[in-house]
Amino acid sequence: MTRNVEGLPAPHERRSLREAAELTLDEVAAAMGVTAATVRHWESGRTNPRGRKHAAYARFLDGLTALPAAADADAAGPPGRTDPAAPAEPAEPVLVAVAPGAGAGAEGGPAAPEGPAVATDTADTPATDTADTPVGDTGDTGGAAGAVDRPAVRPLLGPADAFDTLYDRAAPALALQSYLLSGRRALALEAVDRAFTRAWDQWPEVATDPDPEGWVRAIAYEHALSPWHRFRRAHRRPDRPPADPADRILLDALLALSPVHRRTVLLYDGVGLDLPDTAAETEATTLAAGNRILHAHAELAARIPELADVPVEKQSAALRERLVALRPPFALTPRPAAAVRGGGERRGRQWTRATLGLTAVITAATAYTVATAPTRYDPPPAPGESVTGVPPLSGPQQLTERSRQLQDKLRTDPQAGPARITPKIE
Template identity: 45%
Template sequence: MTQPPATPLPPPRERRRLRESKSLSQAQVAERVGVTRETVRSWEAGRSTPKGRKRTAYATFLASVEAEHAPAGTVAPPSLNSRSAGRHGSAPLTRSVEFVQPPVRTAEPVNCPHPTRPPKTAAEAFDRLYTHTAPALVRQTYLLTGRRTLARESVERAFQLAWQRWPEVAVDRDPAGWVRAAAHEYAMSPWHRLRPSHRRPEAPPADAADRALLDVLLSLPPAYRRTLLLYDGIGLGLPETAAETEATTPAAANRLLHAREAVAEKLPVLAKPERLHERLAELAGAEKLQAPKSTLVRTDGERRTRFWTRSAIAFTVLIIGTTALTLRTAPTRYEPVPAPGAVISGVPPQMGPGPLSQADKKLRATLRGSGRGGPHRLAPEAG
């Protein structure tokens, strides 16, 4: 007797993406399907495949989630946590957490009849990456900086840089990770301290617990804060976290441990990594940060590139013109420098009039007085 064909399932990365689009944790999905959280984690990592009744229940759940997003015409976003499966082999910080991304409310629909078809142009591929990565990345960068405007600006600059280097980003193994690293580097730049807008503190979160957590995060050193966000917030493995923060794996592990200790010291309720992950997800989801449209980002990036290109051309023309003018006005033959003056013996030095003596003063007074009462001057007349 032939067995009925197995219920089709989307790829592991698509399974994770569908769950994150509903802001569900792996434990919540496991409760709906009737399995353990480790089983759902294994399904999303591709290490195992559901069978029988569990496969049917899991496929039904994924199909219902996909049906909710089908009318909008959106495309499956690339998962930011596609590399989290590698952490299962990293000790002693081996554990599996995922960043529960809030639902994207401002997703820009891609004009295509089949959402799963490959993009035809570079602009369409860039728009897909931006639409499904930028909203979550803005919220993650806000946790890193504590400033809403800087978070949006960092993500926008990162995507502008990605559009300028799109041939390189398009073939990258993790384009979302490439953009995330660029956004974090820009957001953590120390030069932002010199900006006048950074001298005024931004409005804190409305909830007191969110304010306390954000204050603790901002009190950590930048490298520790970024390591904590990547590992406990986004869900990267320890080697990937070390590579993105440009540190060795032992150094990243030490930063993570010290950051957890600092958070647990000020907020004892977050001593467990699982609870810390949940609070980071809640804090990121509480901020309604909107990212500009992908077309505006591409347009602004191209405009910025044209501006700097024209500035470089104008500066080069100015240097060339200055050099040509210098060559035009410079002397074409050697002109010797006049020799310095020398003292000649026997010739009295040239001197100016000195002070008048008493005799000179008397004569001057006589001449001035005689000119007033003397005879009129004789003027020659024509004969």
């Protein structure tokens, strides 16, 4: 077997190894945590894995290479055994290291969110080169392990243990990535806290996702790049810049990029995703993601003197080394996993109590309305209508002075009969 791309077999040999092991593209994609199209591109030589997926894919192919040798050794029997009728010793099982809550296990099927899971222990795994380590990664989180260099496993007790394992592995790296996106310590830690709180609220969905780290990373990136933070008083003043002038120049150049270019170049050069996965996570086509990376590299090279003299084909590796070497001027320490889980549960209880209280108020108002509402319908009186052709009523006319004197005289004169109206000569 020949090695032609950074320790990987030739593309046609990759496909031959997979077909010899009777594995489908979907099974390999599920074990690696990528899509079947990505594995097809790897086997055709169109693209190659990068970062942690490169190391995981190399170990996966080494495991496929060791399968025929292991089968021959099992068929021949252990050394010194001559009795073919003697029972054979049980072979050591080949374990597949699956990320906590990953959607595909060793058989390629979905893992139950509440069932037992397997967590990897990378204490005995040899460290990789710093230049090839993605931003914030502290160890390998590959999707499969062959017969060589298999990590030890320990059983997970439940969803809380799986969540804590995912948080302890991904939260520190995600805090550094959020800081590179926003340039603010408080916002970076807030983005990590918000992402993992939402992940715990929707843990069954995250546990069955093929890439739980990508699920959480997408939420954190969206929060860190939200344009509404500019209106918050706490984020109007910039944080203290890095002490190293080179780190300060790199951070200022990253923050000068547009949000979509900043996110794309961080995923490709910082995290180490390949081009199809970067395009999928940024919800763009592969061609659009490639153009964004080229434009971002050109803008960074114009602002960073160290990248100006580097050839175009080596700018990605040089930028990855600079991102790995960047050190913030303060500690980016996320909260403990138990505090994040407790905060999410406490917020859920508060929302539940608020919903129940509002429901009780609406129920009481409805009951009061039903009790005080009338039981019969009283139609309102019809409005009056004007009738034409009838003269309006008129009262007595106002008395004149002469008429008033005559009226007073008639009331005060005691005489009655015809003599009352007899004229007198005065």
